[in-house]
Amino acid sequence: xxxxxxxxxxxxAAGSSVPMIIMxxxxxxRVPPPQGTELYYALRARGVAARLLHYxxxxxxxxxxxxxxxxxxxxxxxxxxxxxx
Numbered sequence: 001x002x003x004x005x006x007x008x009x010x011x012x013a014a015g016s017s018v019p020m021i022i023m024x025x026x027x028x029x030r031v032p033p034p035q036g037t038e039l040y041y042a043l044r045a046r047g048v049a050a051r052l053l054h055y056x057x058x059x060x061x062x063x064x065x066x067x068x069x070x071x072x073x074x075x076x077x078x079x080x081x082x083x084x085x
Contacts, residue, residue: 012042019049019082023071025058049085051078 004010008020020043024036036052043050053074055067062071 008039009042012039012046012048015046016043017046017048019078021051021053021075021078023053023055023062023074025060025062025067026054026056027058028060030060049082 020039022036022040024033026033033054040050040052051074053071055062055064055070058064058067062068
């Protein structure tokens with residue numbers, strides 16, 4: 001129960017409407033990638049603006065150079081989309 005209360009899924013269930021960009025390192029050992037995908041679909045099912053990005057060969061930190069550059073670009077594009085809506 002304590003782990004769920006600290007989970008982003010608890011906030012989705014409570015009706016969160018904050019736009020979210022979810023970036024998943026497919027080699028993440030801290031948060032299994034399917035959990036991020038589940039969060040994305042839960043947000044979308046509730047009509048929340050959300051974007052899902054996958055980064056192969058990256059862990060939780062998403063710190064490989066290509067992923068770091070890509071996440072910066074996509075974060076700016078996401079903010080642009082959300083703020084212009």
